[in-house]
Amino acid sequence: MDEKIKQALIEIVGKENYTDSLIDMVSFSYDASEHSHRPACAVWPSDADQVAKILRLANSEKIPVIPRGAGTGLSGMAVPIKGGIILDLSHMNRIVKISIEDRLAVVKPGVVYVDLEKALEPFGFFFPPDPASGKVSTLGGNVATNAGGLKGAKYGTTRDYVLGLQVVLPDGRIMRTGSKAMKSVSGYDLTRLFVGSEGTLGVVTEITLKINPKPTATSTALATFDSLADAGNAINQIMHSGIIPSALEILGRETLAAINENTDLNLPEVDAMLLAETDGYTREETDYQIKKVIQVFEENNAREVKQARTDKEVEDLWAARKSAYAVLARIKTHFVLEDVTVPMTHIAELLKGVEEISRRHDIQIATFGHAGDGNLHPQILYDGYDQEQVRRMEAASADLFKLAIDLDGTLTGEHGIGLAKAPYMTLEHDPVAMDVMRHVKKMFDPNNILNPGKMGLEE
Amino acid sequence: MESKYEFEEKYREQILKCSRCGFCQAVCPVYGATLRPALNARGKMLLLKEVMDGKIGLDDQLIETLFQCTTCANCFHNCPSGVDVPEIIKAVRQDMVRAGSCHPAFEGMNEVLEKHTNIYAEDEPEDFERVRNRKAEYVYFIGCVGSYREDEPTMAALDLLDRLKVDYTLIDEVCCSGVLEDVGFSIKEHLAEKNMALILETGAGTVITGCPYCFRTFNDKLQYSRLREAGVKVVHITQFLQDFGFGVKTDKRVTYHDPCDLGRHCGIYEEPRNTIRKIATDFVEMPDNRENALCCGAGGGVRGAYAKNSIAMARRRLEQVEEVGAEIVLTECNSCVHNLANAKLRRQKFRVYSTTEFINELMEEAE
Ligand SMILES: Cc1cc2nc3c(=O)[nH]c(=O)nc-3n(C[C@H](O)[C@H](O)[C@H](O)COP(=O)(O)OP(=O)(O)OC[C@H]3O[C@@H](n4cnc5c(N)ncnc54)[C@H](O)[C@@H]3O)c2cc1C
Ligand code: SF4
Ligand code: SF4
Numbered sequence: 001m002d003e004k005i006k007q008a009l010i011e012i013v014g015k016e017n018y019t020d021s022l023i024d025m026v027s028f029s030y031d032a033s034e035h036s037h038r039p040a041c042a043v044w045p046s047d048a049d050q051v052a053k054i055l056r057l058a059n060s061e062k063i064p065v066i067p068r069g070a071g072t073g074l075s076g077m078a079v080p081i082k083g084g085i086i087l088d089l090s091h092m093n094r095i096v097k098i099s100i101e102d103r104l105a106v107v108k109p110g111v112v113y114v115d116l117e118k119a120l121e122p123f124g125f126f127f128p129p130d131p132a133s134g135k136v137s138t139l140g141g142n143v144a145t146n147a148g149g150l151k152g153a154k155y156g157t158t159r160d161y162v163l164g165l166q167v168v169l170p171d172g173r174i175m176r177t178g179s180k181a182m183k184s185v186s187g188y189d190l191t192r193l194f195v196g197s198e199g200t201l202g203v204v205t206e207i208t209l210k211i212n213p214k215p216t217a218t219s220t221a222l223a224t225f226d227s228l229a230d231a232g233n234a235i236n237q238i239m240h241s242g243i244i245p246s247a248l249e250i251l252g253r254e255t256l257a258a259i260n261e262n263t264d265l266n267l268p269e270v271d272a273m274l275l276a277e278t279d280g281y282t283r284e285e286t287d288y289q290i291k292k293v294i295q296v297f298e299e300n301n302a303r304e305v306k307q308a309r310t311d312k313e314v315e316d317l318w319a320a321r322k323s324a325y326a327v328l329a330r331i332k333t334h335f336v337l338e339d340v341t342v343p344m345t346h347i348a349e350l351l352k353g354v355e356e357i358s359r360r361h362d363i364q365i366a367t368f369g370h371a372g373d374g375n376l377h378p379q380i381l382y383d384g385y386d387q388e389q390v391r392r393m394e395a396a397s398a399d400l401f402k403l404a405i406d407l408d409g410t411l412t413g414e415h416g417i418g419l420a421k422a423p424y425m426t427l428e429h430d431p432v433a434m435d436v437m438r439h440v441k442k443m444f445d446p447n448n449i450l451n452p453g454k455m456g457l458e459e
Numbered sequence: 460m461e462s463k464y465e466f467e468e469k470y471r472e473q474i475l476k477c478s479r480c481g482f483c484q485a486v487c488p489v490y491g492a493t494l495r496p497a498l499n500a501r502g503k504m505l506l507l508k509e510v511m512d513g514k515i516g517l518d519d520q521l522i523e524t525l526f527q528c529t530t531c532a533n534c535f536h537n538c539p540s541g542v543d544v545p546e547i548i549k550a551v552r553q554d555m556v557r558a559g560s561c562h563p564a565f566e567g568m569n570e571v572l573e574k575h576t577n578i579y580a581e582d583e584p585e586d587f588e589r590v591r592n593r594k595a596e597y598v599y600f601i602g603c604v605g606s607y608r609e610d611e612p613t614m615a616a617l618d619l620l621d622r623l624k625v626d627y628t629l630i631d632e633v634c635c636s637g638v639l640e641d642v643g644f645s646i647k648e649h650l651a652e653k654n655m656a657l658i659l660e661t662g663a664g665t666v667i668t669g670c671p672y673c674f675r676t677f678n679d680k681l682q683y684s685r686l687r688e689a690g691v692k693v694v695h696i697t698q699f700l701q702d703f704g705f706g707v708k709t710d711k712r713v714t715y716h717d718p719c720d721l722g723r724h725c726g727i728y729e730e731p732r733n734t735i736r737k738i739a740t741d742f743v744e745m746p747d748n749r750e751n752a753l754c755c756g757a758g759g760g761v762r763g764a765y766a767k768n769s770i771a772m773a774r775r776r777l778e779q780v781e782e783v784g785a786e787i788v789l790t791e792c793n794s795c796v797h798n799l800a801n802a803k804l805r806r807q808k809f810r811v812y813s814t815t816e817f818i819n820e821l822m823e824e825a826e
Contacts (some may be wrong), residue, residue, distance in 0.1 A: 021522045024495070026509055027502035032479045044494070071496065072481045090494050114485070135485040326539035333475035384475075 001041045005061060009043055012053045013359060017044040017091070020379050025039070028068070028086045034336065034384065035076030035419045039066065042086035047054030048166060048174055048205035051087065055203065056172030058085060065170075066451050067199040069110065072133040073335055075418030077145065077198045081453040087203065095119050104180060105209045109140025116209075125264050126214040128155035131414070132325070140204050143318040146196035148414040150247045153281075153372030155212070157414065159195045167194055167204035170445040194442070198416050199451040201444045215279035218246065219290035220308040222317045223297035224270045231272035232348025234300040235371050238276070239344065241296055243289045246279035248372030249321050252351055254358070255328065255379075259320055264329045267320055270303060272351070274371060277319050283350055324368045325379075331364070334384035334421070336397065340404035340415030341344070341375040354378045355401045361396040363389065375413035401427060417455045425456030464558075466550040467511055469655055470615045474511065474547065476540040477504040483534035483544070488754040489527055489761070492771035498524050500534035500544040502633030507551060517551070519560045525551055527659040527768065528590060529761045530641055531719040531754035534736055545759075547556035549641050556643035564764040565642040576633035581609045585825050587617055587629060595628035598663045599696075600654075600677075603634050604793040612796055615816035616669055616696065620820055623703055627667065630657040635683075637676030642760045651682040665692045667699050669815075671720035671727075671792045695721060696815060697731045697791045705738055707821040713739035714785035715814075716799065717752035717774065718792035731791050731814060739787075745779040753779065755790075773802030 001009075001020050010018045019025075029036040040063075045051045058065045064084025071078050080086060093110035100123050101242075107116060113127075113134035115230050130149035131137055132247040137147065143165070148157035153346040164178025178184065178191035194201055225231040231250065238245065260267055267273065274297065278289035290307060297305050308314040329335060342350050351367060354376070369376035380396055382389040396422040401411050401424045411421045411428050426434060434456075441448075441457045452458070483500035484490050490499035503524055509515045530545040538544070555561060571580045585606055599620065604614040620627055633654060636647045658666055666686070668674040677683045677693040686693065715735055721727045730750045735742055747753045756762065756772025774812075777799060780788045786809050790796055793813065800811045812820075 021523075022515065023497040023502065023506060023524045026506050026515065027499075030479050030505055031483060070481055070484060071479075088496070093494075112485070133480070133482075136481045300601075326541075329478050329480075329540045330476060333472065335478065402733040 002260070005063065006041065006058070008057055009054065012057070012154045013043045013045055014049050017046070028088070029075060031071045031073040031078045032081070033074050033076040033417065033420055034334065035079045037079055037081045037082070039080040039086045040083050042088055042191065044088050044091045046091050048168055051168045051205055052172045052174055054085065054087065055168055059171050059447055062447050062449060064449055064452050065232065066101050067140070067144065067203045069138030069144070070112070070136045072137045073145060073418060074415040075412070077416050077418035077451070077454060079419060081419060089203075090138065092205065097239065098123065100125060103182065103211055103277055104182065105211050107139050107207050107209065109138060109143070109204050109207060111139045113137055113139060113142060120211060124214055127161060127209055127211050129158045129161065135306060139207055139209070143195055143204055143207055144197060144199050145416045146414070148375070150249065150370060152370055152375065153248060153357065154244045154246045158264060161210045162191055162195050162207060163210050164208040165191055165194055165204055166308065167202035168205055169202045170447065170450045175202070178208065181208065182210070196416070198418060198454055200441060200454055200457065201450065208237045215246070216281055217283050217286045218276045218277050218279045219283070219286040219338045220275070220314045220317050221290050221294050221297070221306065222273065222275050223302040224268050225272045225274070226270050226303050227301070228348045228351055230301045231274060234274060234296055234302070235347055236345055237296045237300065238293055241292045243278065243292050245276045245289070245293060245372055247275070247277040248370070249275040249373040250347070250369060250376070251320060251324060254355075254364070254365035255324055255368045256320070258331060258366050259323055259327050262330065263323055265320055265323065273320065275317060321368065328366050328379045328381065332381040332383055335379050335381045336393065337415070338378045338380070338397065338400060339375060339413045339415045340378065340409060340411065341373070342404055342407045342409030344371070344374045346407040346409065347371055347374055347376070350376055350403065350409070351406055354400065357396050357399045357403065360399070361392045363392045363396050365396065366397040373413070374409065398424070419454060422454065422456035462516060464510070464554040466554050468747060469550060470547045471511060473542050474504055474507050477501065477508070477542045478540050479505065480539060482537055482539060486533040486537050486646050486751070488529060488531060488533070488756055488772040488775070489768065490777055491753070492756070492768050495577065498527055500538075500542070503528065503544065503548065506541060507547070517555055517558055517560065521555070522560060523702040524556065526565065526642070527761060527765050529719070529754045529756060529757055529758035529772070532723045533719075533751070534755060536723055536750055550644060552641070552643035561643055565644070565760055568642065568760070568763065569639060569644045570648065571731070572634055572636055572639065576650070577601060577603045577607060578634055578638070581607050584631070585610055587614060589617060589629050591629045591631055592657060592661065593628045594662050595626050596663060596665070597625060597627040598630055598658050598661055598666045599627045599651070600632055600666050600668045600673055601629070602668065602673045602793065604797055605669045606632070609797050612793060612813040612816040613669060615819040616813065619815050619819040619822070622819070628661050628663070630661065632657065635673045635676040637672055637680060638760065646676070646680060646682045655683065655685050658686065659689055663691065665694060667694055667696050669696055669793065671718050671725070672697055672794070675720055675724060695727065695736065695791065697721065697727065698726045700815070701730045701733050705818055705822060707818070707825050708738055708740060709787070709821055710740050711786040712741045712743060712784055713787045713789060714743050714745055714780060714783055716745070716788055716790040716794045716795055717749055717754065718790055719752070719754050719758055721791055722752055723750055731789070734814060735789060738821060743783045743785060745783055747779060755795040755798045756795040762794070762798055769798060770802045773798045777807060781807060785809055787812060787817060789817055
């Protein structure tokens, strides 16, 4: 880093909050994807004013700035692919306010998801998106990636809860969007533009979130299906039944086999396993809902159906789903975790298609995911030091994206575009949409300093 | 591919299996105290991956993170990919020392144990007013921290054993030197030999250790296998005490801090709790307990080498003591007692004890 700029940064954040030492540069080169690139330096700002000063400096010197939360992104979104300054927001981690009466929480971007959850618990409230990375990922990161989770089908994603933001623009101006009111149609919806923008338009420095009362009762059931078609029909019919489960998860054959090979859970090796949870405030209510779900399972030739009666049984039913990621993560030295998403009527086709792609490219792909909102996680397992396997993995990914789009779906339901899916943006978005996105980026960030090289915005 | 370092031979696969998920960030005490990702388990694994790829060298620049790990194993316990970070770190430190890169504090510790019998280079052993090296049923092995830094808890533990009429002896013990293996060096054979000879001379069938680390060293390390061959059992005092009744009770609110060396590393969670429940009517758990317990920050040589961060880690643990409103925090490791007590702020009114010291105090008061 240029000595003059280094001194200017140190002036802004203080010596202890600036680093260009090797150990930091290596750790800031990565996120949870397979991408990496070294930054030139990193800073830990403590408030929006410091962020504004840093951006003003970077903008005039035309140096890339990459906002970073916990670095758990799965698409290389926080990887400084063009070098520059890492803006680690984890020190801005204060919960500013919780107002149950106004049904909102105001937080700084570095607050970790689980810390807000813990703070809301005594009030019986929660912030529903619940990403599986919630113990580590930051709310700023959740907003910038529009994170979702298990409960997406019933409760939506981060987007549905962001009422307003404070954002620092690339030129250093500080802007407030949205309102603290529960609803607002005042002007363009700038808030939503920033949700899911992957740090390419502005740096989120404060978030106002809508919060929900937390249901106190749940019921859980599990079913296995010999045929994918039956499982697919069951998923569709549940929606017809008028019940929206709080979770509806699916595990594919390959995943079940992998779990069996690596644990003693002894699962039936069927085409699909579905796990449903309903929630509410009394057991009668949630049991009523789960009975309807079970009825649908049975009508669609489920081989076996189980309902949990005790906490222990609930835990047992979830065991397979909960172990899936860790089991698959241990099989090969490398994997990519995709998150293609399709309309629910196409889930069975998507699963079948994934199996075909796996066979065609001779590469192991195990699938699990959120059947309730059409979001699947095919996990492609390979050895990253074997160029031939890398090539097959890439070819399989490309086919997977194409399949999702052919099924009226999307490249990514929750993990974002970043670097990994940037080459496929034009597969999903028509030239007009791409043109508009590029113009939006140019308007906010004419010098392309904020998280450059992401989302396929550069032609 | 021929590997340049020994750690690669053993741990290459595991290091590559780190998927960079970052889950360890939620539990790593060093990260928690510093919010610096390079010091987290993931940061450490990424550096080692780049070392294996030949992108960076295993040199002095890496000392700050690779020698700043308490080996608490909380990352390993929570790692979806099963990466045994503390064991990897220990192996890497050996390679670093061989390559001439080591934190000066540990070089110093190794040198001290060349010349002296304990890590503090104290020449006058505390005699704890007891006859040493006599024939007895049990040997009580104190450990360096208990001998030279936390002598009050040690005196209390001995008083308690007397009250319980246990036939034990102290020996002219020397440092078990297990810690050297964690910080890049090896156990000193001559120290191990001396301890074993003294223990065997007493004719004792069981060694009771006051220190969970000595307990692990005696039980697990090759250099101490002669004890096992001679049929001498080694137990930690918490295991020994659980069969006793004490006839005293406190109504103060008590909580328990699981030392990493006893908990995550040995799976000993219930024995101390069984004992504490006998004497405390109001026993509460901290939010992170048993296998999820937050490290006190003293282990892996971190207290010596990175004192400020070590204290910061202890403060985070003490916040949990406050959170549950405990008046007494008990633990089973003198290193934990030492670090937690040092980190305690004046406004924090609770007290930190080893379980034995607390029980002894209750019995003393009752007399
Ligand atoms: C095991 C595992 C499970 C996961 N499960 C889920 C899941 O269930 N659902 C899901 O949605 N995701 C999931 N993810 C992906 C990831 O956790 C989410 O994308 C998360 O929201 C990222 O948060 P972060 O704090 O780690 O952000 P980072 O990875 O640090 O950053 C992500 C992006 O956000 C930008 N950014 C971060 N903070 C700000 C800010 N304050 N202002 C502007 N831009 C910012 C960065 O520039 C980057 O582009 C998972 C990841 C892993 C490893
Ligand atoms: S939890 Fe394990 S796999 Fe995940 S980053 Fe940490 S060491 Fe790597
Ligand atoms: S062993 Fe403990 S201190 Fe070391 S990296 Fe793992 S969690 Fe951090």
